[in-house]
Amino acid sequence: xxxxxxxxxxxxxxxxxxxxxxxxxxxxxxxxxxxxxxxxxxxxxxxxxxxxxxxxxxxxxxxxxxxxxxxxxxxxxxxxxxxxxxxxxxxxxxxxxxxxxxxxxxxxxxxxxxxxxxxxxxxxxxxxxxxxxxxxxxxxxxxxxxxxxxxxxxxxxxxxxxxxxxx
Numbered sequence: 001x002x003x004x005x006x007x008x009x010x011x012x013x014x015x016x017x018x019x020x021x022x023x024x025x026x027x028x029x030x031x032x033x034x035x036x037x038x039x040x041x042x043x044x045x046x047x048x049x050x051x052x053x054x055x056x057x058x059x060x061x062x063x064x065x066x067x068x069x070x071x072x073x074x075x076x077x078x079x080x081x082x083x084x085x086x087x088x089x090x091x092x093x094x095x096x097x098x099x100x101x102x103x104x105x106x107x108x109x110x111x112x113x114x115x116x117x118x119x120x121x122x123x124x125x126x127x128x129x130x131x132x133x134x135x136x137x138x139x140x141x142x143x144x145x146x147x148x149x150x151x152x153x154x155x156x157x158x159x160x161x162x163x164x165x166x167x
Contacts, residue, residue: 031102031126031127031128032065032070032126032127032128032131032156033128033129033156034065034066034067034069034070035064035065035156035157035158035159035160036062036063036064036156036157036158036159036160036161036164037062037063037064037065037154037155037156037157038060038061038062038154038155038157039060039061039062039063039152039153039154040058040059040060040152040153040154041057041058041059041060041061041150041151041152042055042057042058042150042151042152043055043056043057043058043148043149043150044056044148044149044151045139045146045147045148045149046146046147046148048144048146056148062157062164063164063165063166063167064160064161064164064165064166064167065166065167066166066167069167078094078097078104078106078108078122079094081094081108081122082094082108085108085110088112088113089112089113090110090111090112090113091110091111092108092109092110092111093108093109093110094106094107094108095107095108095109102125102126102127103123103124103125103126104122104123104124105121105122105123105124106121106122107119107120107121107122108120108122114141115141116139116140116141117139117140117141118137118138118139118140119137119138119140120135120136120137120138121135121136121137122134122135123135128156129155129156130153130154130155130156131152131153131154132151132152132153132154133150133151133152133154134149134150134151134152135149135150135151136148136149137149137150
């Protein structure tokens with residue numbers, strides 16, 4: 001197994017969950033159009049063996065967002081990410097939370113159950129038919145400092161279909 005991946009694997013689980021949350025976060029605003037949304041999420045970070053930036057994950061998903069889900073507006077609140085991470089055994093704090101119009105940002109620092117520490121800066125921007133989410137994170141584990149980035153781009157792609165997960 002790649003040494004970088006082994007070091008950051010516990011946080012990749014949190015990152016994957018966070019990636020989903022950030023996608024949801026931007027879409028929660030009432031300005032978002034209900035229907036089918038396609039999201040491309042890319043996770044990159046420092047490969048400790050080569051010293052180069054490496055793509056750890058690059059995936060595209062589709063999900064159906066209902067009008068009711070989008071009206072809740074709960075996912076632009078940083079506490080959602082904190083609760084999800086803490087449900088997995090992390091201890092987190094939020095700072096510098098800001099929300100202006102269709103943009104939200106915050107910092108989240110966590111200590112995972114295995115002692116790994118993370119520092120993240122999140123920025124989400126929503127619009128009627130598009131959204132973007134950027135998370136820049138540094139993972140501190142076993143004496144290593146590994147910068148990582150999760151970038152998500154979403155777009156409305158039409159009507160929901162029966163095979164899509166629905167929110």
